[in-house]
Amino acid sequence: MMNKLEISPEHQHYNHRLLQRILEPELMEDPKQVQAYAQADFSEPNDHFMQHLNALVGVSGFDGYALDLGCGPGDISCRFAKIYPSALVDALDGSKAMLDYAESIMPSELSARVRFIHGKLPTVSLSRSRYDLIFSNSLLHHLPEPQALWHFIKRYAGNGTRIAIMDLFRPQSDRQAIEIVEKYAAKEPEILQHDFYHSLLAAFTPEEIEEQLREAGLNFEVERISDRHVFISGTIIFK
């Protein structure tokens, strides 16, 4: 596993404590990487995310405008649109290769309600100025500067907008990161195991996320929902 993961020389002190995040490339643009990611089995974490998202939306359902940030191949954008037949979903990603893949696998019956938008946060300007729900899975750890996400959310939220964000959190050591990769991705292609390992190293700790939210003035809940995922949720209230 160690060789397969191709740990870079500066990470080769196995069991090093991960005191600081180690950035990975921001956008996922390599066609091989896109294909491996899109074809991987993320059913368990994506189901988990949908459960938390549905709980946030509540029994009254959803019939407004939703924004999916860093939508990748669009599995979650499409699942959301299927569950809520009156929802309109804008799904944003900075990688054209990812969006081309997403378009190619989107069920045709959703094409009138799911719109894939090519653009990079935080500089992209969206045609709609407010969304009723903003969600995102596995984007935060890609961002060199995390306030890009929290400021972007504030820019496109209105009073009452609900927010649901899930991401990996950084393990305590590179040994732990390797154990997580072995536990959850042993059967996945090498390129995916490599990306997963580096995503864990690039992720924030729940405490760092709480600090980011304080700095952004966002009163959201931060919850560890698995041995590797954190769920951040709340409602925007303008005073």
Ligand SMILES: C[S@@+](CC[C@H](N)C(=O)[O-])C[C@H]1O[C@@H](n2cnc3c(N)ncnc32)[C@H](O)[C@@H]1O
């Ligand atoms: C790990 S994937 C997650 C995809 C999807 N949300 C999912 O749950 O499967 C992260 C995605 O975020 C995109 N991304 C990274 N930084 C971005 C940015 N600044 N603006 C827009 N998209 C970004 C990447 O290109 C990639 O497609």
